Amino acid sequence: MATTENDAGNAADHWTDDDFTPSPRVALHENQKLCKKNLESVVWCVPLEIWQSNVCMGSGLFVGAEVPAGREIYHVNPTMHVLDAGNASICSHCLTDTQEVMGGASKANLETKACASCRVARFCSKKCQKTAWHRYHKDECKILQRAPGMMAQNLMTHRLIFWQQRGFIETSLAESLMCLEDHFDEYSKDPDRATELMDMAMAVREATGSRVSLKVPWRLGPALRTNCVPLRSPSKRDPVGYAFDVVTAMINHSCDPNAHVFFEGDQLRVRSLKKIAAGEEITVSYTPPMLNVASRKVLLDHQYFFDCYCNRCRTELKEQCDLLGDTKQLRALQQARGEILALMNSAVRASKYRGVNPDYENLANVETKLRTILAGPFSPNKSWPESMEPLPCARLSLGMLYLAQGLPVPALRNVLKGALFNSRKDGPEFVNEMMDVVTVLMVAGSLPPEAPAFEDKSFPSVEDIRTVTYGYLLETAHKAAAAFGYDAEYAKGVIDMMSVMAAKKPGPEPGSKEFMGEYGPAQRKMLAWVGVPEENGIVITNAQK
Numbered sequence: 051m052a053t054t055e056n057d058a059g060n061a062a063d064h065w066t067d068d069d070f071t072p073s074p075r076v077a078l079h080e081n082q083k084l085c086k087k088n089l090e091s092v093v094w095c096v097p098l099e100i101w102q103s104n105v106c107m108g109s110g111l112f113v114g115a116e117v118p119a120g121r122e123i124y125h126v127n128p129t130m131h132v133l134d135a136g137n138a139s140i141c142s143h144c145l146t147d148t149q150e151v152m153g154g155a156s157k158a159n160l161e162t163k164a165c166a167s168c169r170v171a172r173f174c175s176k177k178c179q180k181t182a183w184h185r186y187h188k189d190e191c192k193i194l195q196r197a198p199g200m201m202a203q204n205l206m207t208h209r210l211i212f213w214q215q216r217g218f219i220e221t222s223l224a225e226s227l228m229c230l231e232d233h234f235d236e237y238s239k240d241p242d243r244a245t246e247l248m249d250m251a252m253a254v255r256e257a258t259g260s261r262v263s264l265k266v267p268w269r270l271g272p273a274l275r276t277n278c279v280p281l282r283s284p285s286k287r288d289p290v291g292y293a294f295d296v297v298t299a300m301i302n303h304s305c306d307p308n309a310h311v312f313f314e315g316d317q318l319r320v321r322s323l324k325k326i327a328a329g330e331e332i333t334v335s336y337t338p339p340m341l342n343v344a345s346r347k348v349l350l351d352h353q354y355f356f357d358c359y360c361n362r363c364r365t366e367l368k369e370q371c372d373l374l375g376d377t378k379q380l381r382a383l384q385q386a387r388g389e390i391l392a393l394m395n396s397a398v399r400a401s402k403y404r405g406v407n408p409d410y411e412n413l414a415n416v417e418t419k420l421r422t423i424l425a426g427p428f429s430p431n432k433s434w435p436e437s438m439e440p441l442p443c444a445r446l447s448l449g450m451l452y453l454a455q456g457l458p459v460p461a462l463r464n465v466l467k468g469a470l471f472n473s474r475k476d477g478p479e480f481v482n483e484m485m486d487v488v489t490v491l492m493v494a495g496s497l498p499p500e501a502p503a504f505e506d507k508s509f510p511s512v513e514d515i516r517t518v519t520y521g522y523l524l525e526t527a528h529k530a531a532a533a534f535g536y537d538a539e540y541a542k543g544v545i546d547m548m549s550v551m552a553a554k555k556p557g558p559e560p561g562s563k564e565f566m567g568e569y570g571p572a573q574r575k576m577l578a579w580v581g582v583p584e585e586n587g588i589v590i591t592n593a594q595k
């Protein structure tokens with residue numbers, strides 16, 4: 051933690067009103083002494099440096115030595131984190147997810163209890179509750195009683211200001227906050243954002259007994275919005291809140307990133323996705339990487355105020371124009387994307403709240419609607435490529451919805467298409483998607499011999515399904531270790547699952563030469579049934595030749 055109670059007394063005068071008057075920002079890399087101090091807070095595996103970025107005007111984070119693919123670059127306990135409301139199974143302080151199934155055997159007896167006063171913050175132990183109370187919850191409890199659904203970054207702004215008042219903020223952190231990109235002008239000039247910020251600033255002022263100038267939250271708010279990292283654990287696709295760390299805030303965006311950030315409990319970890327040369331800048335994707343180019347652009351512009359001109363964006367835009375044959379159709383394509391997402395949201399909602407919208411509970415209906423949307427933007431002789439987002443994502447969700455309705459065969463058809471048609475064959479998203487595929491395969495592999503699916507001669511046999519399951523799990527375990535590290539709970543969970551299944555498996559050991567002799571034909575049969583080309587199949591990296 052960059053803040054300690056021992057720092058008390060040295061920070062009340064960190065910021066003056068002048069600090070919060072817009073002036074040209076001095077980017078962090080221009081103060082190398084401060085950069086070095088900040089870099090001391092992380093546990094790095096390669097030396098790190100902060101310099102002028104290669105992708106934008108401000109600062110960026112660079113590696114001082116080569117990093118192979120799939121390695122930890124650094125880890126750190128961020129300065130602070132805040133959960134979004136509604137994550138009842140996660141401890142607000144240590145971020146332990148008491149309902150985590152993968153690699154969470156030791157948490158089986160844990161549950162979180164809500165703070166008796168605010169009923170918002172939840173803790174997994176008395177120790178976490180006590181520590182949180184002394185560090186921040188004492189001040190925030192009253193705020194959460196009044197505004198239980200407060201946005202995570204707004205609560206962080208309150209926290210920083212309370213810390214400043216209590217003297218918990220180190221000088222280096224206070225100085226660094228003033229060097230962050232905050233897009234102050236963009237926030238001030240946009241009436242909606244400015245109103246929202248003013249409301250937050252007024253709330254902070256009230257909470258602190260009018261002892262804080264409005265200028266302080268007015269500047270810290272945008273800085274936190276620009277520099278927070280989404281709190282995402284390896285097993286979850288959606289973030290559960292936000293964290294702030296001054297070193298990670300230096301990492302810039304790429305649509306084809308060389309690293310990724312995830313959380314293991316309350317520890318933020320940064321790992322390489324590909325080889326990073328000595329002196330190269332670390333980049334991560336600020337948007338979910340599977341988003342299409344148009345959606346990425348909207349998101350980056352809205353939240354980070356820049357237009358991305360990377361090679362991936364250019365190539366994807368060109369591919370789409372070539373496919374449509376007419377740039378005017380781009381708008382129709384984007385509209386269809388919105389309709390696909392809305393359709394899938396309706397289907398997911400209908401599965402949660404049954405009886406409210408039966409039309410969307412019927413997944414065959416949903417597939418028919420999907421087909422109609424997919425046909426929309428294209429001329430009759432062209433169709434929506436299976437690999438073009440958001441179709442793969444839609445297929446994956448459809449598959450999991452079918453599985454929840456006890457229909458493994460259409461579930462299998464959809465998850466296989468969703469996971470195999472896209473080009474991701476490693477990285478965190480690949481691991482998550484393949485775990486969905488394995489889950490469906492395991493259910494399909496338990497179908498009784500008299501199941502109607504087997505009347506279709508092209509449907510793979512139970513033996514084939516099981517062989518593919520072992521093969522996919524073997525590859526997923528390998529890729530989970532590369533993406534998250536062998537020591538990550540989630541990767542350990544996937545590897546354990548693989549070992550337990552392999553130990554019970556009759557016949558050849560997964561990965562062995564004999565196994566590969568069965569895996570190839572079994573996967574071919576499955577791909578032929580689902581209509582996925584063989585080159586999209588999963589190649590097992592560590593197989594014996």
Ligand SMILES: C[S@@+](CC[C@H](N)C(=O)[O-])C[C@H]1O[C@@H](n2cnc3c(N)ncnc32)[C@H](O)[C@@H]1O
Nearest residue numbers: 105106108109231277299300301302303354356
């Ligand atoms: C978390 S900060 C990254 C550090 C920042 N460059 C600095 O100097 O403090 C995010 C901001 O950096 C800039 N940025 C990040 N990646 C970028 C990119 N690929 N192209 C242009 N600007 C980028 C944007 O202004 C964005 O809002």
